[in-house]
Amino acid sequence: MDPKSIADALTAVRHSRPLVHHITNTVTTNDCANITLCTGAAPVMAAAPEEAGEMAALAGAVVLNIGTLSAAQVESMLIAGRAANERGIPVILDPVGAGATAMRTEACERLLAELDIAVLKGNAGEIGVLAGAGGEVRGVDSAGLAGDPAAVAASCARTYGTVVVMTGPEDYISDGERTLVVGNGNPLMGCLSGTGCMTASVVGAFVAAGDDAVVAAAAACASFSRAGERAAELARGPYSFRTALFDEMANLTEDDLAAHADVRDAGAA
Amino acid sequence: MDPKSIADALTAVRHSRPLVHHITNTVTTNDCANITLCTGAAPVMAAAPEEAGEMAALAGAVVLNIGTLSAAQVESMLIAGRAANERGIPVILDPVGAGATAMRTEACERLLAELDIAVLKGNAGEIGVLAGAGGEVRGVDSAGLAGDPAAVAASCARTYGTVVVMTGPEDYISDGERTLVVGNGNPLMGCLSGTGCMTASVVGAFVAAGDDAVVAAAAACASFSRAGERAAELARGPYSFRTALFDEMANLTEDDLAAHADVRDAGAA
Amino acid sequence: MDPKSIADALTAVRHSRPLVHHITNTVTTNDCANITLCTGAAPVMAAAPEEAGEMAALAGAVVLNIGTLSAAQVESMLIAGRAANERGIPVILDPVGAGATAMRTEACERLLAELDIAVLKGNAGEIGVLAGAGGEVRGVDSAGLAGDPAAVAASCARTYGTVVVMTGPEDYISDGERTLVVGNGNPLMGCLSGTGCMTASVVGAFVAAGDDAVVAAAAACASFSRAGERAAELARGPYSFRTALFDEMANLTEDDLAAHADVRDAGAA
Numbered sequence: 001m002d003p004k005s006i007a008d009a010l011t012a013v014r015h016s017r018p019l020v021h022h023i024t025n026t027v028t029t030n031d032c033a034n035i036t037l038c039t040g041a042a043p044v045m046a047a048a049p050e051e052a053g054e055m056a057a058l059a060g061a062v063v064l065n066i067g068t069l070s071a072a073q074v075e076s077m078l079i080a081g082r083a084a085n086e087r088g089i090p091v092i093l094d095p096v097g098a099g100a101t102a103m104r105t106e107a108c109e110r111l112l113a114e115l116d117i118a119v120l121k122g123n124a125g126e127i128g129v130l131a132g133a134g135g136e137v138r139g140v141d142s143a144g145l146a147g148d149p150a151a152v153a154a155s156c157a158r159t160y161g162t163v164v165v166m167t168g169p170e171d172y173i174s175d176g177e178r179t180l181v182v183g184n185g186n187p188l189m190g191c192l193s194g195t196g197c198m199t200a201s202v203v204g205a206f207v208a209a210g211d212d213a214v215v216a217a218a219a220a221c222a223s224f225s226r227a228g229e230r231a232a233e234l235a236r237g238p239y240s241f242r243t244a245l246f247d248e249m250a251n252l253t254e255d256d257l258a259a260h261a262d263v264r265d266a267g268a269a
Numbered sequence: 270m271d272p273k274s275i276a277d278a279l280t281a282v283r284h285s286r287p288l289v290h291h292i293t294n295t296v297t298t299n300d301c302a303n304i305t306l307c308t309g310a311a312p313v314m315a316a317a318p319e320e321a322g323e324m325a326a327l328a329g330a331v332v333l334n335i336g337t338l339s340a341a342q343v344e345s346m347l348i349a350g351r352a353a354n355e356r357g358i359p360v361i362l363d364p365v366g367a368g369a370t371a372m373r374t375e376a377c378e379r380l381l382a383e384l385d386i387a388v389l390k391g392n393a394g395e396i397g398v399l400a401g402a403g404g405e406v407r408g409v410d411s412a413g414l415a416g417d418p419a420a421v422a423a424s425c426a427r428t429y430g431t432v433v434v435m436t437g438p439e440d441y442i443s444d445g446e447r448t449l450v451v452g453n454g455n456p457l458m459g460c461l462s463g464t465g466c467m468t469a470s471v472v473g474a475f476v477a478a479g480d481d482a483v484v485a486a487a488a489a490c491a492s493f494s495r496a497g498e499r500a501a502e503l504a505r506g507p508y509s510f511r512t513a514l515f516d517e518m519a520n521l522t523e524d525d526l527a528a529h530a531d532v533r534d535a536g537a538a
Numbered sequence: 539m540d541p542k543s544i545a546d547a548l549t550a551v552r553h554s555r556p557l558v559h560h561i562t563n564t565v566t567t568n569d570c571a572n573i574t575l576c577t578g579a580a581p582v583m584a585a586a587p588e589e590a591g592e593m594a595a596l597a598g599a600v601v602l603n604i605g606t607l608s609a610a611q612v613e614s615m616l617i618a619g620r621a622a623n624e625r626g627i628p629v630i631l632d633p634v635g636a637g638a639t640a641m642r643t644e645a646c647e648r649l650l651a652e653l654d655i656a657v658l659k660g661n662a663g664e665i666g667v668l669a670g671a672g673g674e675v676r677g678v679d680s681a682g683l684a685g686d687p688a689a690v691a692a693s694c695a696r697t698y699g700t701v702v703v704m705t706g707p708e709d710y711i712s713d714g715e716r717t718l719v720v721g722n723g724n725p726l727m728g729c730l731s732g733t734g735c736m737t738a739s740v741v742g743a744f745v746a747a748g749d750d751a752v753v754a755a756a757a758a759c760a761s762f763s764r765a766g767e768r769a770a771e772l773a774r775g776p777y778s779f780r781t782a783l784f785d786e787m788a789n790l791t792e793d794d795l796a797a798h799a800d801v802r803d804a805g806a807a
Contacts, residue, residue, distance in 0.1 A: 028571075038506075051371070100593065240781055299569065
């Protein structure tokens with residue numbers, strides 16, 4: 001992957017400063033707001049059915065995260081998603097814990113069926129469940145995936161007609177035809193609650209600012225994971241890592257990203 | 270403005286340790302709780318209609334923040350606000366995102382009509398919208414204000430019969446007759462989610478402990494912004510700034526505040 | 539208390555990595571998720587009535603925290619608690635603000651009556667209120683306790699047929715017959731919102747992994763408080779303390795814990 005196009009995707013976020021509307025969980029809301037700001041975009045959260053559609057219509061991207069879902073929240077997600085779909089605003093779905101409970105799996109299937117989801121971002125277990133490819137989920141953590149990850153991501157993308165971002169030690173980004181792998185990152189990212197949710201926010205910011213969702217999502221993963229690599233050098237544990245992760249995301253330069261982004265083709269899916 | 274009266278306002282908070290009741294958003298709740306503690310007051314959050322009034326009646330101030338409002342939450346705000354009004358407990362309203370959606374603007378207008386709001390604290394866009402003075406709001410961020418900020422703050426204060434705190438690079442505090450300007454602060458405060466919400470909590474603590482709401486609110490803004498100035502010297506990005514901001518708020522001394530508070534008269538409104 | 543059994547309890551958490559299901563408040567959710575991770579367990583939050591029982595049944599422990607309770611949330615707590623009780627999964631109740639409002643006191647009494655609560659963890663004011671022993675609560679903070687703390691903890695344990703963890707400068711852990719005291723800790727833990735909630739999460743992790751709830755809860759308190767002692771050495775205020783507290787919890791070694799845990803018998807209750 002051309003390093004310049006990755007760096008250009010970051011520049012596009014910072015120049016356009018897109019508004020990223022979230023309907024999300026109560027665990028990592030603050031993390032999502034702040035990582036959106038550190039990426040160079042502007043966060044907003046609004047879940048009431050009376051305003052979810054109006055706020056979505058003003059946004060550059062809409063992030064739906066079912067981490068602490070309720071029946072009422074799913075209705076608001078549908079309202080926001082439809083308002084976004086009508087205007088061509090990309091919708092990102094984070095299927096947190098899909099596979100762990102029936103309610104989560106069914107909510108994801110409904111959102112995928114009733115909305116045009118631009119990007120489906122989950123961990124390997126969640127994507128494996130939704131792809132019908134033997135994913136396992138424990139609570140909200142991936143507990144394994146049967147099969148080749150690039151093939152599962154591509155298959156899931158074809159099934160739902162969306163771009164899939166499957167996160168893990170390596171991130172797989174696929175629209176079903178083209179599949180990219182991002183090799184950046186650090187194990188400390190898995191020691192912190194919310195890095196998955198934050199990835200969805202960063203993907204939202206990049207997809208709002210870019211034309212090609214596969215490239216934008218890969219650039220988002222590379223940027224956030226590169227910030228994680230830099231942060232790990234400053235950390236003495238998970239929380240000093242967290243402080244450094246946000247700092248490094250805000251301070252990330254296009255030059256550093258171009259030099260260190262590890263984004264490559266996964267081969268034919 | 271006499272530096273000693275600003276420092277005395279901080280002393281009053283720490284001596285009386287007021288209970289500050291919040292009905293607030295889900296994005297920055299934890300920030301509000303911790304900044305209340307670091308200011309020297311005691312936070313509590315209770316939004317259920319069954320207890321919102323009972324808890325408000327125990328408090329030194331009540332902070333209402335519509336950042337992630339719902340129809341039910343507005344009812345709880347009215348219950349808490351009425352319980353506070355009956356007892357002369359000051360109510361602080363943070364009109365987060367007023368102007369961005371109809372629901373937010375209408376909720377603020379209803380709260381301002383049905384309650385006696387002691388302090389209305391918003392950014393320039395929000396205050397401009399509520400003052401009918403050409404404010405613009407994008408998501409929850411100010412996107413501009415037509416006209417002279419001191420005059421807009423004073424006009425808004427007269428319209429609603431309240432003290433207005435209009436935050437920005439400079440903060441304007443007005444009861445419609447007297448208008449103060451606080452010049453302290455650092456641009457990093459705008460790179461962090463929640464500094465506006467936290468300002469409302471700090472204002473709540475100071476207004477609970479002081480007799481003169483204009484002086485107390487100005488002292489609150491000066492204290493929090495002075496902590497921001499000190500924190501900026503320790504920061505390598507927005508999140509190390511955040512850590513230092515809370516530390517510096519807790520460590521702020523009356524001597525430092527008296528020496529560095531930049532609170533002046535804005536002239537006749 | 540044998541230091542090795544305290545250290546072994548920490549080892550048990552890290553080896554079994556239990557899933558700790560939370561139905562909790564909106565103020566400190568993120569803190570609870572991250573401290574659970576730093577302890578070596580896996581957090582999940584799921585409060586919808588449709589999935590609260592299903593998620594609880596998958597967990598090693600269920601933590602119920604009424605810090606921002608609603609009527610609907612109490613119903614979900616009952617669903618989750620019953621699912622846990624049926625399977626012998628320990629339920630931890632954190633009665634945040636019991637005594638401050640009627641709703642909170644009544645919710646605790648109902649949860650204690652209808653569920654088999656393995657551990658009731660509160661501050662001295664909350665436990666004192668529930669024990670009918672002259673506890674006082676201001677907002678969500680303890681405002682005092684009449685009588686000998688070890689006796690109150692033991693009496694409360696006998697009244698409700700549960701293990702009581704009463705936190706404060708010293709923590710008292712009692713099943714009504716045996717009462718342990720944990721002397722570890724640092725005053726900075728009281729300057730931070732959420733340390734009480736986090737204690738419940740840590741207790742949940744240890745009780746999930748151990749056979750003896752009194753020893754497990756005492757080991758949990760000793761571990762978290764020992765992390766606080768280490769963190770205080772690195773802090774320049776409440777928020778740098780917070781960063782260090784999570785780091786030190788993740789980095790805590792069995793050797794350090796065995797050498798420094800201060801867990802002793804409180805004498806006959």
